[in-house]
Amino acid sequence: MTNRQSSLVEPCESGDKPYHHGDLRRQILDEAARLLKEEGEAGLSMRKLAQNLGVSRTAPYHHFKDKQALLCGVAEEGFRRLREVVRTPPYVEGAEISEAAVRLFVHRYVQFSIDNAEYYELMFGARLWKSEQLTESLRLEAHNAFKVYIEQIRLWQQSISTSTVDALRFAQVSWSTLHGMSRLLIDGIYLDATAINVMSDTAAKMFWQQLYIQA
Amino acid sequence: MTNRQSSLVEPCESGDKPYHHGDLRRQILDEAARLLKEEGEAGLSMRKLAQNLGVSRTAPYHHFKDKQALLCGVAEEGFRRLREVVRTPPYVEGAEISEAAVRLFVHRYVQFSIDNAEYYELMFGARLWKSEQLTESLRLEAHNAFKVYIEQIRLWQQSISTSTVDALRFAQVSWSTLHGMSRLLIDGIYLDATAINVMSDTAAKMFWQQLYIQA
DNA sequence: AAGCAATCTTGACACTGTCCATATTGAGCA
DNA sequence: TGCTCAATATGGACAGTGTCAAGATTGCTT
Known part of the structure; x- marks a missing residue:
């Protein structure tokens, strides 16, 4: 529940779970590519993706329709x-x-x-x-x-x-x-x-x- | 539940559910190719395959390990x-x-x-x-x-x-x-x-x- | 300060591959 | 003929999937 300002500082500091995450879309794309590289197409699932990024399963759906x-x-x-x-x-x-x-x-x-x-x-x-x-x-x-x-x-x-x-x-x-x-x-x-x-x-x-x- | 003799007649007569089916492996391969052609890779599932052939979901596993x-x-x-x-x-x-x-x-x-x-x-x-x-x-x-x-x-x-x-x-x-x-x-x-x-x-x-x- | 839109969460549903124990069957041997 | 055994088929169960709908949280704008 810790909450931090984000507009001025770089939002990507890692640490506790933040408010709105702020940088998701970008990280989704990167993590997706990483998963594809490491485990192949079969290893990429929306849920695992979300979990690896520490967000809920459906969070990515606000950045990608599908x-x-x-x-x-x-x-x-x-x-x-x-x-x-x-x-x-x-x-x-x-x-x-x-x-x-x-x-x-x-x-x-x-x-x-x-x-x-x-x-x-x-x-x-x-x-x-x-x-x-x-x-x-x-x-x-x-x-x-x-x-x-x-x-x-x-x-x-x-x-x-x-x-x-x-x-x-x-x-x-x-x-x-x-x-x-x-x-x-x-x-x-x-x-x-x-x-x-x-x-x-x-x-x-x-x-x-x-x-x-x-x- | 209807049961018929099968050793002498051609087993592939269609109609009621037969005993042991007899010709599965072949039909699995064909139906798989058909599904792939019609609906693409995403449209091919083991379960749908089995259902289309009128057998239980796990029947194909006796002909293909995977x-x-x-x-x-x-x-x-x-x-x-x-x-x-x-x-x-x-x-x-x-x-x-x-x-x-x-x-x-x-x-x-x-x-x-x-x-x-x-x-x-x-x-x-x-x-x-x-x-x-x-x-x-x-x-x-x-x-x-x-x-x-x-x-x-x-x-x-x-x-x-x-x-x-x-x-x-x-x-x-x-x-x-x-x-x-x-x-x-x-x-x-x-x-x-x-x-x-x-x-x-x-x-x-x-x-x-x-x-x-x-x- | 209020409201609104963007963002995130939880719950639910239908679907998947596959393991397990169980039932049915056909073929080979007595 | 009858019995046994391996091949074959079945239903239950489990973990995992994509995605929708309803509700909660947050940040920006007025």
Whole structure:
């Protein structure tokens, strides 16, 4: 029942149970991601989540309409992170894209999916996308991420004056390759972690050659 | 309470509740796949499954140790089907592989994943592969499927005398592409069904050119 | 100070996977 | 034929789940 002022000081001091908690939504998102990472999808329940945060079972429902909505929130954050990875290539405007740059790009994407597997699975899982209950903000964030990806490919393609590849189609297929590799790895089908680099390099070389191919 | 003889007649006559049912395991697998297809993963529960088949909730547990084991059984069947698709290319032994053959192969794979989405999701989902409870028979069936795939690629590569591609690496990456396209489609991220053919063709052309590339 | 909206809590309900003891059955052996 | 035994099916029970409805608490605004 101890009560403390909170508007001025940082509300996140830990200790006794506070009044209104103040920072829940944020902590829910983080704890959800943590649970997903540690125990997998089966280990994430609304009740356990609430208990771990020291609030009642239904408290989270004032910040997320649904479990679904919560997962959408987590995925949304994943897309924001991914966008930064995709958008920050070592690509100098005007200069011709190099094979090394493509290789680095591939490595970054795959590495992101591994480092953020909890997020990645949600971001591109049927759980959310086949549910007809996608948060509008998530749909926006996802659409945006793909737009950034296409824009990136278009820059590559335009930097090579002789390239005849259709940028959109190439974007779709190359993304499929990246996505496929990532899923096979994080879903536990490709266990050989040392194969990651070899596969990434092979994929990068394929992309690179594809960009130069003439019709 | 009506009771009937059963040893001589076909036990699967429908009508009143029979003695020992006799054909359960098979029907469980089918009904599970049906439920997955109609209502998605969330719509499949052991209890509903049993109820739909007219048996008690725990009856399925005499044929599958677990829900997990049941899903493994379904996935296993999926792998058997996939193997047939992969193994039956229009490829004439000895003749050089044609671009059209590659294209057809890609189409077949993607089409399989769409037509058997319920199976595909299980076959390559984290649900099973990250669970440490994979049925041994499933692990075998899966391993076999990938072996058949590699063998196929190797045939292609050997049919082109000038090809310098590393067959194993190319198999890994091309499979990633196929898997990525399939997942993006069946998970509902690529909604545009008309894009399937275009993407498949683009991927096929990429594979084809890759097979011919010189180091 | 009063009121209101946001936030949190408790209780309840239907549903889930799965263990247990029990009942039914079919097949193999005397 | 009759008896036994393992395979199969059943209902009860338990802990766990998502989520709704009603009530309590709190902080902000007027």
